Amino acid sequence: MRRVFKKVRHVEYDYKTIKNPHFDPQQKLQYEYQGFYYPQKEYIQKEIPKNTYRSSSHIEYKIKCDYCGGFGWVRRRDAKFCCGNCRKLNYRDNKLKKS
Numbered sequence: 332m333r334r335v336f337k338k339v340r341h342v343e344y345d346y347k348t349i350k351n352p353h354f355d356p357q358q359k360l361q362y363e364y365q366g367f368y369y370p371q372k373e374y375i376q377k378e379i380p381k382n383t384y385r386s387s388s389h390i391e392y393k394i395k396c397d398y399c400g401g402f403g404w405v406r407r408r409d410a411k412f413c414c415g416n417c418r419k420l421n422y423r424d425n426k427l428k429k430s
């Protein structure tokens with residue numbers, strides 16, 4: 332078993348949602364009462380959602396392949412084959428044996 336860290340693109344939302352619970356709407360209201368105009372640099376910072384990269388993990392399991400006999404890292408615990416290629420070849424072989 333191992334843990335793989337992957338960089339995933341994540342969008343930060345400007346509104347209070349389940350994904351962004353710490354957003355306070357009073358900060359945004361202050362800007363709106365001052366006037367709807369503010370410089371472009373601030374507009375981009377405030378209004379457009381930020382695209383940030385965050386690392387997320389996923390657990391992988393080491394299994395022995397039924398087709399090629401080698402080891403492979405898979406995300407499913409009860410997997411039989413190391414990759415999709417082995418799975419397809421195994422299916423093709425069984426089909427030829429039957430006919």
Ligand SMILES: [Zn+2]
Nearest residue numbers: 396399413417
């Ligand atoms: Zn294999």
